[in-house]
Amino acid sequence: MTDTTSSEWEGAIGTVTLGATAGEGGTRTVSYRIGGDQGLPYTGAFRPGEHQPLIVFEICDDPSIWSPLVKNAVGDQVNDPGDWAATVEKTYRADMVRLVLTSTRRRGFEDFPSINRTVEQVLSSTGLPLSIEGPSEPAIESEVFQRCGEAGQGERLLLGTAEATRYRSVAAAALTYHHAMIAQSPIDINLAKQLNILLREVGVPADQIVIDPYTGALGYGFEYSYSAMERIRFAALKGDSDLAMPMICAAGDTLNVKEIRDAPADEQDQMAIRWEVYSSLAAAIAGAAVLCVRHPGSVPVLRQALDALWVSRQEVKADGT
Amino acid sequence: MALKALDIYKLLPKKNCKECGVPTCLTFAMKLASGKAELDLCPYLDETARSVLGSSTRPPIRKVKVGVGERSFTIGDETVFYRHEKTFYHQPGIVFSITDEMDDGSIRAVVGRVRDEKLTRVGADLMINGIAVEHTAADPAAFGRAVAVIEEIADLPEVLITTDPVALEAALGQCGGFRPLIASATVENYVAFAALAKKFGCPLAVSAPDLSAMKDLVTKVIAAGVENLVLDIVPASPGAFIATSSLVRQQSLARSVPELGYPVLYTTATSSSPDAAIVAGILKYAGVIVTAPLSKAETYAALTLRQNIYTDPQKPIQMNPGLYRIGSPGMDAPVLMTVNFSLTYFTLQGYLEGTRLPCFMLVVDTEGQSVLTAVAAGKLNETLVRDSLKKFDVESQVSHKKIIIPGYASPLSGAIEDATGWKVLVGPRDAAEIGEFLEKEWKA
Ligand code: B12
Numbered sequence: 001m002t003d004t005t006s007s008e009w010e011g012a013i014g015t016v017t018l019g020a021t022a023g024e025g026g027t028r029t030v031s032y033r034i035g036g037d038q039g040l041p042y043t044g045a046f047r048p049g050e051h052q053p054l055i056v057f058e059i060c061d062d063p064s065i066w067s068p069l070v071k072n073a074v075g076d077q078v079n080d081p082g083d084w085a086a087t088v089e090k091t092y093r094a095d096m097v098r099l100v101l102t103s104t105r106r107r108g109f110e111d112f113p114s115i116n117r118t119v120e121q122v123l124s125s126t127g128l129p130l131s132i133e134g135p136s137e138p139a140i141e142s143e144v145f146q147r148c149g150e151a152g153q154g155e156r157l158l159l160g161t162a163e164a165t166r167y168r169s170v171a172a173a174a175l176t177y178h179h180a181m182i183a184q185s186p187i188d189i190n191l192a193k194q195l196n197i198l199l200r201e202v203g204v205p206a207d208q209i210v211i212d213p214y215t216g217a218l219g220y221g222f223e224y225s226y227s228a229m230e231r232i233r234f235a236a237l238k239g240d241s242d243l244a245m246p247m248i249c250a251a252g253d254t255l256n257v258k259e260i261r262d263a264p265a266d267e268q269d270q271m272a273i274r275w276e277v278y279s280s281l282a283a284a285i286a287g288a289a290v291l292c293v294r295h296p297g298s299v300p301v302l303r304q305a306l307d308a309l310w311v312s313r314q315e316v317k318a319d320g321t
Numbered sequence: 322m323a324l325k326a327l328d329i330y331k332l333l334p335k336k337n338c339k340e341c342g343v344p345t346c347l348t349f350a351m352k353l354a355s356g357k358a359e360l361d362l363c364p365y366l367d368e369t370a371r372s373v374l375g376s377s378t379r380p381p382i383r384k385v386k387v388g389v390g391e392r393s394f395t396i397g398d399e400t401v402f403y404r405h406e407k408t409f410y411h412q413p414g415i416v417f418s419i420t421d422e423m424d425d426g427s428i429r430a431v432v433g434r435v436r437d438e439k440l441t442r443v444g445a446d447l448m449i450n451g452i453a454v455e456h457t458a459a460d461p462a463a464f465g466r467a468v469a470v471i472e473e474i475a476d477l478p479e480v481l482i483t484t485d486p487v488a489l490e491a492a493l494g495q496c497g498g499f500r501p502l503i504a505s506a507t508v509e510n511y512v513a514f515a516a517l518a519k520k521f522g523c524p525l526a527v528s529a530p531d532l533s534a535m536k537d538l539v540t541k542v543i544a545a546g547v548e549n550l551v552l553d554i555v556p557a558s559p560g561a562f563i564a565t566s567s568l569v570r571q572q573s574l575a576r577s578v579p580e581l582g583y584p585v586l587y588t589t590a591t592s593s594s595p596d597a598a599i600v601a602g603i604l605k606y607a608g609v610i611v612t613a614p615l616s617k618a619e620t621y622a623a624l625t626l627r628q629n630i631y632t633d634p635q636k637p638i639q640m641n642p643g644l645y646r647i648g649s650p651g652m653d654a655p656v657l658m659t660v661n662f663s664l665t666y667f668t669l670q671g672y673l674e675g676t677r678l679p680c681f682m683l684v685v686d687t688e689g690q691s692v693l694t695a696v697a698a699g700k701l702n703e704t705l706v707r708d709s710l711k712k713f714d715v716e717s718q719v720s721h722k723k724i725i726i727p728g729y730a731s732p733l734s735g736a737i738e739d740a741t742g743w744k745v746l747v748g749p750r751d752a753a754e755i756g757e758f759l760e761k762e763w764k765a
């Protein structure tokens with residue numbers, strides 16, 4: 001009897017670099033190479049210490065549509081993306097910052113120079129690699145992504161989000177300024193593949209793409225996302241190179257679910273934290289390399305849990321089992 | 322490996338005597354191959370057939386029941402490695418642990434929570450399944466006393482955690498008839514443990530330091546006459562649990578190691594993170610998860626995750642389409658249209674009950690898709706709404722011709738008005754705002 005799960009696959013997940021240090025042409029204090037896995041989180045095919053998912057903390061530049069729970073937990077800093085980003089690094093101790101440009105979601109947005117200012121401010125306040133989430137409005141996205149790309153030149157940003165119906169602006173900014181980008185499809189392995197083929201056709205190399213299979217909130221579609229992730233990962237390991245990119249899990253609707261909203265006031269924060277942590281952990285076990293959260297309290301809980309999961313791989317290997 | 326029907330057929334008596342309940346030996350072989358018949362139904366099998374078929378036609382993972390009565394739970398009997406291959410059937414029982422050194426009041430507090438706390442989601446009551454009692458006291462009799470405290474206030478499935486046969490016997494004296502799971506038989510105590518499990522008809526967990534020792538011990542325990550087994554794999558961490566439990570699942574499904582064809586017990590006390598342990602256990606094949614009592618938030622998240630993972634990926638949980646009533650609506654009550662995805666139905670229903678305004682819910686058949694999904698897929702359209710109004714004879718139930726549609730279905734409002742002749746009111750996107758909306762906008 002062999003004590004390791006056998007596998008028929010020979011493929012591996014490609015790698016994507018996020019952030020650039022001085023040596024790599026940027027100003028980040030750290031950069032990450034995500035991906036590279038040759039198995040599922042239980043086949044034993046791991047190099048110790050590698051592939052532990054990154055914890056990304058999401059901030060925004062206009063908190064009016066952000067969850068009141070986060071605003072309460074964060075305090076006045078929600079009005080200053082620079083200060084907020086610095087706290088993400090020093091106090092919350094996340095691995096990365098994701099700036100959601102909520103200002104661009106307002107109707108009639110046209111203050112484009114503010115984009116450059118905000119991105120520069122965040123980049124100068126933290127040494128962590130940065131991801132930027134742009135608008136969902138096709139009329140302004142080209143200009144917004146262009147400005148993000150430019151403001152973060154050399155920093156190897158992670159820009160998002162491309163969808164099948166609107167991927168050109170993000171792709172153009174990623175290509176022009178050598179950033180990585182997020183490709184999102186609605187919980188369907190075939191659509192994920194299709195979008196990656198479209199991106200390949202416009203010239204985006206695989207090592208600049210992170211797949212977002214779309215994460216439904218826990219209790220509100222998460223089961224579909226979980227299985228889509230397992231299927232994507234499995235297809236990649238079996239050799240489908242159009243799906244062999246690392247995945248991101250960003251369950252943006254989580255803090256609005258009924259179980260959190262309807263909880264007694266003094267239990268809401270704990271409920272929010274567990275809701276974010278349980279879906280992030282499950283996504284990590286399904287193969288996600290990047291986990292996004294919004295509640296500051298989620299970061300340490302998720303960190304402790306990931307450490308407990310990932311340390312084991314070393315033990316399993318050290319045993320020769 | 323699983324045998325094909327034809328291979329099985331070759332080993333059968335070929336009498337076609339029908340005593341097994343089907344017309345021919347071949348039909349019986351086909352039933353055996355798909356796990357739908359018991360070998361013992363054929364009285365004429367010879368020794369070779371019995372031994373070859375015995376191991377290859379039983380379910381790859383044995384079905385085991387813990388406890389008796391309403392709260393008992395069944396584990397095992399799974400058929401796939403990934404849920405998308407088919408579905409997972411028997412969700413892990415999650416049990417809160419206490420020790421026999423705790424005072425009666427503290428024990429009662431935990432037991433009371435497990436007995437009463439429930440989360441109602443999508444029409445189902447989700448609960449923690451039972452209590453694990455760990456024998457940590459010096460006095461073996463303490464174990465029996467702790468069990469007696471539980472029995473006084475609740476009929477819950479129990480897991481008895483000890484390696485001491487004397488303590489075990491004391492506990493079984495209190496609850497043996499209620500089929501607790503005994504955890505765990507080891508290479509040292511298995512003779513006494515197997516005898517007690519057999520005497521009381523209890524499922525028995527078997528614990529060994531690695532899987533090859535596990536295989537040997539399972540063989541011994543089976544020889545001692547106990548068949549309802551659970552594997553206590555004692556992993557060093559949640560990650561090690563995933564590795565070992567996945568391996569057990571893989572080898573038992575392949576039937577390559579029949580001795581591992583049992584559900585797995587995961588005692589999470591060794592984990593430095595309860596959250597990681599619970600999530601790992603739910604996702605990766607635990608049959609029973611023993612954990613220190615979780616906070617309310619952890620409990621809710623765990624129960625929700627378990628419900629998600631154990632729903633059938635092929636068919637979303639659905640409602641029967643129809644006209645549903647909230648309270649006792651009169652002829653002037655509002656009609657709200659929604660889809661037959663259970664999650665959508667129960668979310669909206671919850672908020673509608675909160676408004677205390679009697680009304681009708683017209684649930685249309687989108688094959689279990691949510692509002693947005695059904696709109697995006699074209700399943701929710703004006704024809705469906707028109708046909709549903711007719712089919713459920715809404716016109717005769719109300720004195721008006723106004724229908725409220727979900728905010729996310731607003732692009733359909735014009736088309737629905739044209740197709741039905743009813744006036745369409747576009748409701749809010751978020752069902753939580755329905756009360757405010759009805760108060761402001763509703764007039765028959
Ligand atoms: C899980 C999910 C799926 C599951 C299906 C789940 C199901 N049973 O429906 C799967 C993976 C199968 C799926 C498939 C698709 N999906 Co989908 N899916 C989701 C997801 C993540 C959650 C849906 C959900 O469960 N919502 C929860 C329920 C309770 O919401 P609801 O039904 O809308 O009900 C709420 C309100 O509408 C309101 N309400 C309900 N009834 C009523 C009635 C009245 C009167 C009022 C006032 C209010 C009201 O109350 C509820 C609570 O507020 C959403 C994202 C999201 N955030 O919604 C995407 C989403 C809906 N899907 C999307 C898409 C595009 C698709 C596909 C078309 C993709 C494709 N091309 O294959 C397919 C369609 C299926 C097909 N081809 O047959 C898009 C839709 C884009 C758009 N805006 O149109 C979304 C928004 C994801 C995205 N951002 O890309 N999906």
Ligand code: SF4
Binds near residue numbers: 343346362364365
């Ligand atoms: S009882 Fe046995 S011999 Fe008779 S038909 Fe069934 S399989 Fe054949």
